[in-house]
Amino acid sequence: MSSLQSFVAVSTSSANDLRHLFRLNSQKAPPGTQPYLPRISCCFVSEDTQKSAPSISTGNRLLSAKSEDLIEREKRVLVGTYARAPVVLVRGKGCKLYDVDGMEYVDMTAGIAVNSLGYGDGEWVKAVAEQAKSLAHVSNVYYSEPQVILAEHLVECSFADRVFFTNSGTEANEAAIKFARKFQRVSCDSDTHATEFVSFSNSFHGRTMGALALTSKENYRLPFEPVMPGVKFVKYGDIDGAKKAIVSGKTAAVFVEPIQGEGGIHSATKEFLQTLRIACDDAGALLIFDEVQCGLGRTGYLWAHEPYGIVPDIMTLAKPLAGGLPIGVALTTEKVASAINYGDHGSTFAGSPLVCHAALTVLKRIKDPGFLSAVTKKGLYFKELLTHKLGANSHVKEVRGLGLIVGIDLDVLASPLVDACRALGLLVLTAGKGNVVRLVPPLIISEEELKQAADIIERCLPALDADGVH
Known part of the structure; x- marks a missing residue:
């Protein structure tokens, strides 16, 4: 003690x-x-x-x-x-x-870190009701104003240049996996390119087959193997181990939670995240922060990585953003987004007017100093x-x-x-x-x-x- x-x-x-x-x-x-x-x-x-x-x-x-x-x-x-x-x-x-x-x-659960504004919040209820009356869903075949406005606000208050909407945290991480793979394919001059990933002990990134492959708990993965190959697991916080695992020409991206939720509330050190940033830059790999549970105000900072002063290439969000409605987000730099073309990824329901209008209400409240x-x-x-x-x-x-x-x-x-x-x-x-x-x-x-x-x-x-x- x-x-x-x-x-x-x-x-x-x-x-x-x-x-x-x-x-x-x-x-x-x-x-x-x-x-x-x-x-x-x-x-x-x-x-x-x-x-x-x-x-x-x-x-x-x-x-x-x-x-x-x-x-x-x-x-x-x-x-x-x-x-x-x-x-x-x-x-x-x-x-x-x-x-x-x-x-x-x-x-003390908030729907597993989802309901940041609690239950029955007046502003949130009003936003949902207003948008439901006018337009709930149109699909991404067309433009909708709430989606664009929410994306503008996310870019304004983060490191990111571009936004991709999904319906959940695991879908946001699947998008990040695809974006990392496509980025490496586009940026590599040779016929072979980096396809592998580095993740960490006690990690949890989701339950779909790609995100599951990045999740360290074997009891989640073993019943469904083979999952996506090419993932190395390193002890969370192990600086020397991370340096060895991130290899030029092999490592496409590193996934890490600045603060692990499901894994037991473990916080990264600045030295550890700084090491990952430098090693990724040296190897041409992308650094991806999973802030699905720890982001958007839960730490007292808008983003959990803020106090470290270290910026990722991609950040994934989900749980609290829409106040209980399903949403996920992959925020990226222009460098990453430029590798993605029409048709490379998509979603029928993601970024609907109803969910985005509700999320804008939540974001405005939480980002207030x-x-x-x-x-x-x-x-x-x-x-x-x-x-x-x-x-x-x-x-x-x-x-x-x-x-x-x-x-x-x-x-x-x-x-x-x-x-x-x-x-x-x-x-x-x-x-x-x-x-x-x-x-x-x-x-x-x-x-x-x-x-x-x-x-x-x-x-x-x-x-x-x-x-x-x-």
Whole structure:
């Protein structure tokens, strides 16, 4: 815990907030179920006793007949690709979600880092409704004004000269793969040209066959091999390994996440990214930043690579850009774009007027300096709070991240903690090898809601011990 102890030097009181504790336990029981009443430690026992005694029951609350019915119906009609949590969500407001039985949850997932403006944002709803009334979809056979306006704004606030729209992050990475291959074919004077890629450990770039080939987790790739050949994996942050792997005439591009999300909230160093930039330039390879999860304000910077001062040739975006509607983007320099001709790539749905108009609303809000400053402030507050509250627990190795992309690294699997938090009205995710709690809330979340989340996580820590599960 040395890294935790060094993160925050101040000490604050660990006394519990009685009103907060009782508010957490006042959820109404769903109709037709027995009330779920998590146990809390008596607030009048000694601090040492509180630290050693389990404070809650971690069993799942009983599902209502309505929830059970929907879950059973899902099993009969959908392909079984998702191990879903037993929650049927029906509405959201701000940073809160509500299930079919009326239970309230503080959402620290944001639809996996998607809903940066939370749920039911007035400006976003208005933009979607306005555009839906006039023109939702026309295909890329024709021009549409919202697509051009959004592209202009993306170019204006980034390194890029050109924009290509897709429907998702994995599609944006597929576009980047194709662009890199075509660029190498056009720029090479000989009959042979570079076709290989370099990616890194703990990486996640998507589930389509090209993006999957760049994803390091073998359990994602092995069932579908052979995937795209010619990918070298290097340990994330390994400067010497990266230098050796990037080879002139062979390496078409290097894919890297400035901050890894799915991989466990690992941040690159400036030296590492600078090395990649120099090695790519020397080898004639392209440097591609995947900011699908970490970009667009989540770190407190508009782009996650900004504080490093290093510019890529291509950057991919997706998750938060359209506020919950499907979108992906590959931003490129003119050098790369000049290698792409009519018909080289395309998409029926990508960049529709409806999605682009919604995305423009999101982009304008997030790129505001005041908005970004607030994300930075809340991120620092949240990490300090988590470090103070969780730092004494033997299972907590580190609290890390930047802005509002935060990971709690554990020495055990995080799923019992995730389940216990959900039972108390807090939604969180896992990452890494299942041992990291991933916290990516809506960027509009308040400090009060962050404190509520930290309180629940602290109370649920006994779930990580075998004798803490009831």
